[in-house]
Amino acid sequence: MRAIRSKSSLRCDHGxxxxxxxxxxxAEVFLGRLKAGQHLVTQExxxxxxxxHTPVREALISLAGIGxxxxxxxxxxxxxxxxxxxxxxxxxxxxxxxxxxxxxxCGRIDPADLRAISTEIRGLVAARRPFPGRVVEKAxxxxxxxxxxxxGSCGNAFLASxxxxxxxxxxAFRDAAWEHDGALNGFARVAEEARExxxxxxxxxxxxxxxxxxxxxxxxxxxxxxxxxxLRGGARTSAAPENGHGKLNGRNPSR
Amino acid sequence: MRAIRSKSSLRCDHGxxxxxxxxxxxAEVFLGRLKAGQHLVTQExxxxxxxxHTPVREALISLAGIGxxxxxxxxxxxxxxxxxxxxxxxxxxxxxxxxxxxxxxCGRIDPADLRAISTEIRGLVAARRPFPGRVVEKAxxxxxxxxxxxxGSCGNAFLASxxxxxxxxxxAFRDAAWEHDGALNGFARVAEEARExxxxxxxxxxxxxxxxxxxxxxxxxxxxxxxxxxLRGGARTSAAPENGHGKLNGRNPSR
DNA sequence: CCACCCAGGATTCTACAGAATCCAGTGGCG
DNA sequence: CGCCACTGGATTCTGTAGAATCCTGGGTGG
Numbered sequence: 001m002r003a004i005r006s007k008s009s010l011r012c013d014h015g016x017x018x019x020x021x022x023x024x025x026x027a028e029v030f031l032g033r034l035k036a037g038q039h040l041v042t043q044e045x046x047x048x049x050x051x052x053h054t055p056v057r058e059a060l061i062s063l064a065g066i067g068x069x070x071x072x073x074x075x076x077x078x079x080x081x082x083x084x085x086x087x088x089x090x091x092x093x094x095x096x097x098x099x100x101x102x103x104x105x106c107g108r109i110d111p112a113d114l115r116a117i118s119t120e121i122r123g124l125v126a127a128r129r130p131f132p133g134r135v136v137e138k139a140x141x142x143x144x145x146x147x148x149x150x151x152g153s154c155g156n157a158f159l160a161s162x163x164x165x166x167x168x169x170x171x172a173f174r175d176a177a178w179e180h181d182g183a184l185n186g187f188a189r190v191a192e193e194a195r196e197x198x199x200x201x202x203x204x205x206x207x208x209x210x211x212x213x214x215x216x217x218x219x220x221x222x223x224x225x226x227x228x229x230x231l232r233g234g235a236r237t238s239a240a241p242e243n244g245h246g247k248l249n250g251r252n253p254s255r
Numbered sequence: 256m257r258a259i260r261s262k263s264s265l266r267c268d269h270g271x272x273x274x275x276x277x278x279x280x281x282a283e284v285f286l287g288r289l290k291a292g293q294h295l296v297t298q299e300x301x302x303x304x305x306x307x308h309t310p311v312r313e314a315l316i317s318l319a320g321i322g323x324x325x326x327x328x329x330x331x332x333x334x335x336x337x338x339x340x341x342x343x344x345x346x347x348x349x350x351x352x353x354x355x356x357x358x359x360x361c362g363r364i365d366p367a368d369l370r371a372i373s374t375e376i377r378g379l380v381a382a383r384r385p386f387p388g389r390v391v392e393k394a395x396x397x398x399x400x401x402x403x404x405x406x407g408s409c410g411n412a413f414l415a416s417x418x419x420x421x422x423x424x425x426x427a428f429r430d431a432a433w434e435h436d437g438a439l440n441g442f443a444r445v446a447e448e449a450r451e452x453x454x455x456x457x458x459x460x461x462x463x464x465x466x467x468x469x470x471x472x473x474x475x476x477x478x479x480x481x482x483x484x485x486l487r488g489g490a491r492t493s494a495a496p497e498n499g500h501g502k503l504n505g506r507n508p509s510r
Numbered sequence: 511c512c513a514c515c516c517a518g519g520a521t522t523c524t525a526c527a528g529a530a531t532c533c534a535g536t537g538g539c540g
Numbered sequence: 541c542g543c544c545a546c547t548g549g550a551t552t553c554t555g556t557a558g559a560a561t562c563c564t565g566g567g568t569g570g
Contacts, residue, residue, distance in 0.1 A: 017556085018316075042520070052557045054309070057521085061273075061313055065320020067416075074270040074520055074563050089413035092355065100351040158344035161322075269562055270521060297554070307523050312555085329529055329554060 021049055021059035029068055029079055030171055036081040040069065066168060084228060091224035094166045098147070098220055099213040101163060102200065104154040106209040117146055118201045125194045139190045140174075146197055150204075174227060189226050196222060272306055276314035279304070284323055284334055285426050295324060295332040322424060339483055346479035349421045353402070353475055354468040356418060357455065359409040361464040372401055373456045380449045394445045395429075401452055405459075429482060444481050451477060 025045075028034045040060060046053040064071040070080050080086075124138055147167070151160040196219040203212035280300075283289045295315060301308040319326040325335050335341075379393055402422065406415040451474040458467035 041518095043518095053520090054556060054558095058313060058316055058555095061316050062320060065317060067413075073274075075565095076520060086413060089411045092359075092411055093352065093414050093417055096351050096355040097348065100347065104347075156344045156347055158341060159348050162348055272522080296552090298552090308554090309522060309524095313521095330531090331553070 017051055017055045018058045021056060022062050025059060025063060026068060034079050036079050038079045040077040066165060087228060090169055091220060094170065095217055095220040097159060097163055099216050101154040101159055102150050102212045102216045103209045104156060105150045106204060106212050107207045108155055109149065109153045109204055113149060114201050114205050118198065121194050121197050125191060135190060139193065143193065192222065272310045273313045276304055276311060277317050280314065280318060281323060289334050291334050293334045321420060342483060345424055346475060349425065350472055350475040352414060352418055354471050356409040356414055357405050357467045357471045358464045359411060360405045361459060361467050362462045363410055364404065364408045364459055368404055369456050369460050373453065376449050376452050380446060390445060394448060398448065447477065
């Protein structure tokens with residue numbers, strides 16, 4: 001049975017299956033294909049991914065560690081509800097940490113990196129007409145790069161890893177919002193975001209911690225407001241109320 | 256083979272073994288029995304806990320999610336080094352989040368709870384002579400209760416769960432510090448801590464967010480300074496330099 | 511209404527394959 | 541002659557699969 005599987009296929013993803021499954025499931029949650037409250041059945045997932053149930057289970061444990069699913073003893077995993085309230089809560093935490101990071105990064109970032117990213121942001125704003133799809137993609141990538149630069153330069157590796165974790169949870173809302181919104185308000189938001197990014201970069205360039213923290217705070221809150229507005233205006237709420245019938249009582253979460 | 260094991264022991268914790276192992280390992284890390292850099296071997300742990308290696312693997316994945324161990328692909332788990340730098344980093348993150356929490360908790364906490372905890376703190380300070388051991392224990396419990404009260408009242412469940420996670424990591428330093436310090440500077444710190452706690456409670460009672468955040472920040476930093484001082488002054492550094500020659504050979508048995 | 515039973519699924523156990531490390535023996539070089 | 545790099549096998553550990561065991565929830569009959 002194992003001989004049937006080609007050796008090369010085993011070699012190439014040995015030790016990576018759990019991670020691959022984690023990423024696939026994350027993507028599905030973020031794309032809304034797996035809705036909040038949905039019961040994740042080990043065996044189904046195993047068949048779908050073409051592996052046995054053990055790595056699936058381990059992937060679910062990892063996801064529970066990240067906070068994407070809840071693990072109920074002897075009953076399996078359910079996708080954690082992403083309520084508007086939960087989104088707000090995550091944004092608040094992220095705001096606190098991003099502000100801390102940007103304060104600490106002040107004066108530590110290589111000015112050349114700042115200039116480079118500043119140039120790119122300006123270029124993005126200037127050239128956003130011809131290829132709208134690409135522009136959105138580029139905007140995401142720039143946002144990610146700026147935040148990574150700050151996290152990486154804040155001199156606190158633990159803080160950086162926490163921000164990375166939050167970014168994963170964050171993408172859930174961002175991508176869901178983009179999907180709902182399409183190109184409706186997206187451009188306005190891209191432009192707004194670019195302005196916020198420039199303000200952050202400027203504050204960093206001048207070494208003004210207080211200002212950097214302030215504009216970062218505004219940036220996170222503006223993003224949160226935009227996403228929440230789009231999602232509320234959209235067709236669905238991304239929350240699943242049907243698991244509220246009192247049975248999944250909080251055995252203390254296994255993480 | 257399985258018939259030898261008594262059925263009752265199997266039945267009583269089925270579905271909880273992973274959790275039990277996680278907690279045991281956490282306790283051992285915190286008590287210093289498992290030192291930073293130490294290699295955790297699946298099979299040994301399985302034998303020690305009387306289970307197979309699957310739940311042990313899953314427990315290690317959970318611990319990696321918390322951040323207590325590092326999972327190296329194909330090489331297993333090692334207890335994450337607790338360097339002075341890492342401790343400082345965690346403290347910085349915790350400070351940011353505790354300040355955020357206390358700001359949000361301002362005006363939301365039941366005044367009766369505040370009065371009760373305030374009374375207990377004063378009682379602790381007054382009565383700290385007769386039973387020194389008990390006093391330290393009580394001080395820990397009070398600290399924990401105050402922070403839990405704030406986290407639980409900040410109106411942000413996600414923030415509360417993040418703080419809970421940090422508290423777990425935190426205990427590593429705190430308990431290590433207590434162990435080193437014994438009763439040397441402990442009483443001074445207990446008294447100091449009590450004053451800080453009272454300041455926090457007072458600020459909360461008055462609904463002064465800015466002040467609450469300020470004293471909370473000072474409280475966290477003072478604790479960090481105390482622990483770092485004790486650990487530096489103590490006999491060992493709580494980091495394991497002996498595996499620094501790049502090999503990480505797991506020859507030393509894990510006990 | 512309560513006790514019992516059954517199906518579905520979660521958890522754990524056992525066995526085995528792949529990968530990394532370790533160690534001794536060998537040969538080259540100063 | 542002694543020391544170091546390299547190589548081959550042996551060992552140990554991790555990762556995966558399939559089977560066995562156990563738990564939960566719902567249905568059924570008294």
